[in-house]
Amino acid sequence: MNKIFKINLKNVTKRFDGLDTPVLKNLSLNINASEKIAILGSSGSGKSTLLHIIAGLDSPTEGKVLLNEADIGSLSENNKSRLRNQHIGFVYQSHHLLRDFSAIENVMMPLIVRRGGYLKNFNQAKKILKKLGLDKRLNHFPHQLSGGERQRVAIARAMVTLPDIILADEPTGNLDHKNANLVFESFLELADEFKTAIVLATHDLSLARRMKKNYHLTSGKLKSS
Ligand SMILES: Nc1ncnc2c1ncn2[C@@H]1O[C@H](COP(=O)(O)OP(=O)(O)O)[C@@H](O)[C@H]1O
Ligand SMILES: [Mg+2]
Numbered sequence: 001m002n003k004i005f006k007i008n009l010k011n012v013t014k015r016f017d018g019l020d021t022p023v024l025k026n027l028s029l030n031i032n033a034s035e036k037i038a039i040l041g042s043s044g045s046g047k048s049t050l051l052h053i054i055a056g057l058d059s060p061t062e063g064k065v066l067l068n069e070a071d072i073g074s075l076s077e078n079n080k081s082r083l084r085n086q087h088i089g090f091v092y093q094s095h096h097l098l099r100d101f102s103a104i105e106n107v108m109m110p111l112i113v114r115r116g117g118y119l120k121n122f123n124q125a126k127k128i129l130k131k132l133g134l135d136k137r138l139n140h141f142p143h144q145l146s147g148g149e150r151q152r153v154a155i156a157r158a159m160v161t162l163p164d165i166i167l168a169d170e171p172t173g174n175l176d177h178k179n180a181n182l183v184f185e186s187f188l189e190l191a192d193e194f195k196t197a198i199v200l201a202t203h204d205l206s207l208a209r210r211m212k213k214n215y216h217l218t219s220g221k222l223k224s225s
Contacts, residue, residue: 005033005068005087005164005197007054012063013220014049022061023049025220033164034195036188038208040225041217047201050217051167054199055088056080085114089158089196091187093170095150097142097157103149104129104138107156114161128156131193132186148179155187165197172207180204 008031014024023046031037031054041047052058053065056072065072067087072080097106107125129138132152142150151172158166171187172180184207191198200211208214215222 006066007031007165008064008066008069009054009060010064010066012053012060012065014046014053014058015061022220024053024060026063027220027222029054029215029222031165031197031199033197034191035197035213036191036200036211037198037213037215038200038202038211039215039217039222040203040205040208041201042203045217046220047217048169051169051199051201055084055090055167057084085110085161087164089161089163089166091151091154091158091166091168091171093173095142095154097150097153099142102139102141103134103145103153103156106142106153107160110157110161125156125160128160128190129153131190132156146179147175148183151175151183152186155183155190159190159194159196162194163196165199166191168198168200170202171200172204173202180207184210 009027009029012024012027013022015022039047039050049058053060056065059073067083072083104125107129108121111121111124126138129135132155134149134152137145137149145153172183175183188210200207202208214225216225
């Protein structure tokens with residue numbers, strides 16, 4: 001079944017107070033269901049800003065962001081966050097796991113927020129953790145896990161609600177090359193299985209090459225590469 005999902009950025013410009021030049025300049029981008037896109041760019045080029053704008057966490061100074069054709073800039077904060085919870089997952093460079101909760105409890109958290117029965121949530125979280133090779137680590141706390149395992153838990157937490165898109169901001173940036181590749185491989189397999197779109201911000205060309213589309217963010221513009 002093909003998902004009905006798309007995000008369109010239309011002529012987005014983003015200025016921050018105190019910066020002479022806009023971080024994003026009249027930038028347009030179309031993201032379709034299950035599409036895999038990498039945004040390459042050096043540090044400070046605006047990759048994180050772009051992801052925040054795609055998610056509606058920050059608003060463009062000019063231009064529009066459409067989610068399934070609806071202008072998210074015209075929604076109330078409540079409606080925006082409801083839409084975000086429904087469609088979008090995040091993975092960051094650091095895992096942001098809750099240290100006093102086990103791996104499975106961390107992954108269950110987004111489901112608990114949406115209510116649903118404990119057993120159902122537990123089983124869903126377990127299923128995803130298993131797919132990421134963590135079936136022996138369900139009850140471990142973040143400090144008992146390796147860096148790669150912690151990032152896998154963070155990926156499981158982002159995936160457990162089956163979002164349409166994951167915005168991944170340097171998701172393996174804290175891992176060594178070998179682990180980064182292994183974790184990224186599992187992430188892509190899961191995204192393929194669930195037909196999840198990914199927008200990956202990275203400066204790792206070898207990871208970007210695994211995505212269908214590559215863009216370079218330079219001087220506030222996206223260039224296909
Ligand atoms: N909230 C903010 N206020 C002011 N300047 C910001 C803010 N967020 C980011 N910037 C600036 O915007 C530019 C792009 O930042 P960022 O999107 O974090 O880049 P990247 O993720 O590619 O490293 C940088 O010059 C940064 O200092
Ligand atoms: Mg960044």
